Amino acid sequence: xxxxxxxxxxxxxxxxxxxxxxxxxxxxxxxxxxxxxxxxxxxxxxxxxxxxxxxxxxxxxxxxxxxxxxxxxxxxxxxxxxxxxxxxxxxxxxxxxxxxxxxxxxxxxxxxxxxxxxxxxxxxxxxxxxxxxxxxxxxxxxxxxxxxxxxxxxxxxxxxxxxxxxxxxxxxxxxxxxxxxxxxxxxxxxxxxxxxxxxx
Amino acid sequence: xxxxxxxxxxxxxxxxxxxxxxxxxxxxxxxxxxxxxxxxxxxxxxxxxxxxxxxxxxxxxxxxxxxxxxxxxxxxxxxxxxxxxxxxxxxxxxxxxxxxxxxxxxxxxxxxxxxxxxxxxxxxxxxxxxxxxxxxxxxxxxxxxxxxxxxxxxxxxxxxxxxxxxxxxxxxxxxxxxxxxxxxxxxxxxxxxxxxxxxx
Numbered sequence: 001x002x003x004x005x006x007x008x009x010x011x012x013x014x015x016x017x018x019x020x021x022x023x024x025x026x027x028x029x030x031x032x033x034x035x036x037x038x039x040x041x042x043x044x045x046x047x048x049x050x051x052x053x054x055x056x057x058x059x060x061x062x063x064x065x066x067x068x069x070x071x072x073x074x075x076x077x078x079x080x081x082x083x084x085x086x087x088x089x090x091x092x093x094x095x096x097x098x099x100x101x102x103x104x105x106x107x108x109x110x111x112x113x114x115x116x117x118x119x120x121x122x123x124x125x126x127x128x129x130x131x132x133x134x135x136x137x138x139x140x141x142x143x144x145x146x147x148x149x150x151x152x153x154x155x156x157x158x159x160x161x162x163x164x165x166x167x168x169x170x171x172x173x174x175x176x177x178x179x180x181x182x183x184x185x186x187x188x189x190x191x192x193x194x195x196x197x198x199x200x
Numbered sequence: 201x202x203x204x205x206x207x208x209x210x211x212x213x214x215x216x217x218x219x220x221x222x223x224x225x226x227x228x229x230x231x232x233x234x235x236x237x238x239x240x241x242x243x244x245x246x247x248x249x250x251x252x253x254x255x256x257x258x259x260x261x262x263x264x265x266x267x268x269x270x271x272x273x274x275x276x277x278x279x280x281x282x283x284x285x286x287x288x289x290x291x292x293x294x295x296x297x298x299x300x301x302x303x304x305x306x307x308x309x310x311x312x313x314x315x316x317x318x319x320x321x322x323x324x325x326x327x328x329x330x331x332x333x334x335x336x337x338x339x340x341x342x343x344x345x346x347x348x349x350x351x352x353x354x355x356x357x358x359x360x361x362x363x364x365x366x367x368x369x370x371x372x373x374x375x376x377x378x379x380x381x382x383x384x385x386x387x388x389x390x391x392x393x394x395x396x397x398x399x400x
Contacts, residue, residue, distance in 0.1 A: 072353055072354065072356070072385075072386075073353075073356050073358060073386075074353065074385060074386030075386075113354040114350060114354060114385075115350075115354065118351075118354050119354075142381040142384070143381075143385065147350050147354075150314060150315075150347050151318075153272055153273075153274065154272065154313040154314060154315065154318050154319075154347075156272070156273050158273060173377075174377070174380070174381065177373075177374070177377035177378075177381075178377075178381070180374070181342040181343075181374065181377075181378070184342070185272075185274060185314075185343065186272075186273075186274030186275075
């Protein structure tokens with residue numbers, strides 16, 4: 001599809017890397033997704049591949065108010081104690097896991113809900129950048145991945161792709177059930193290897 | 201919770217009845233959801249119960265342009281033939297199934313995407329009406345039900361309920377997997393009987 005000589009300007013694809021933060025991924029993370037750590041190498045590889053192909057890399061992260069005032073109601077109790085809640089602004093848990101670094105030319109979007117599009121400027125940013133194809137990786141499949149993907153379909157992105165082995169959930173069953181539902185609404189779900197080949 | 205003397209004004213709960221249209225429910229519907237027909241009696245009962253309790257009934261339906269210009273990209277091919285596509289405006293397939301009737305005091309919202317909140321005025325309408333609790337029934341669990349529910353959680357509705365036997369998907373497995381994911385984000389999933397008892 002895209003040749004290696006493409007740069008950001010000539011490329012209409014963006015890679016959304018979602019919630020690869022320590023609190024979601026590390027064994028002692030405050031909101032650990034069980035399948036998260038196993039996909040880190042694939043996420044690193046996907047980001048490196050995207051950069052080589054001139055695909056825009058967008059880091060989508062959660063960062064919450066220390067008092068939890070911008071958290072979903074059902075999670076606000078996690079922010080009422082003495083210790084900082086999950087991915088609180090400025091906390092170590094809000095940082096990306098080792099191996100993932102925001103570089104010049106990348107873009108970062110902070111969200112407070114599951115979907116990267118909910119109450120963010122992501123859609124207007126992407127439209128202005130001429131992006132019509134999205135590739136989604138990160139955690140976790142039933143929540144932030146899926147809600148972002150369904151919103152992308154609703155927003156008429158032409159191609160929406162989820163890399164099946166660079167996304168993860170609490171269990172393989174939950175992951176598979178959500179991949180199944182996304183396929184049913186026209187989403188592509190290649191492995192990282194398949195996706196890379198399709199861009200060679 | 202609510203007494204039988206409550207009326208719309210005193211009640212902060214709304215019942216969202218989603219996509220109970222002939223094209224989604226009937227055996228010859230243009231976009232039939234296999235589990236749809238079996239829940240019709242429960243949907244009728246839920247609506248009747250809501251009316252007796254003064255719970256606002258909101259009918260959420262899809263109605264599409266005959267040319268498919270307001271349909272998701274992955275479905276636009278269904279609107280290019282000589283026959284009207286699924287739930288086209290004015291078509292018989294866009295009508296509610298027999299047994300379901302919009303009555304005075306109910307409200308109707310037309311949507312063009314999975315979520316009842318996507319590019320509709322539903323949220324502002326509900327906020328103005330003082331609604332903070334939503335109960336969702338209809339079809340189908342992985343798409344319109346789930347996307348509406350996840351948006352409701354993101355929009356900070358205090359209580360979000362899916363009546364597990366008044367919603368349906370193509371298969372019981374898909375239905376169950378989606379109910380599981382919704383429970384995990386704090387959504388209540390009672391049976392119709394359990395829900396009615398909680399309002400007695």
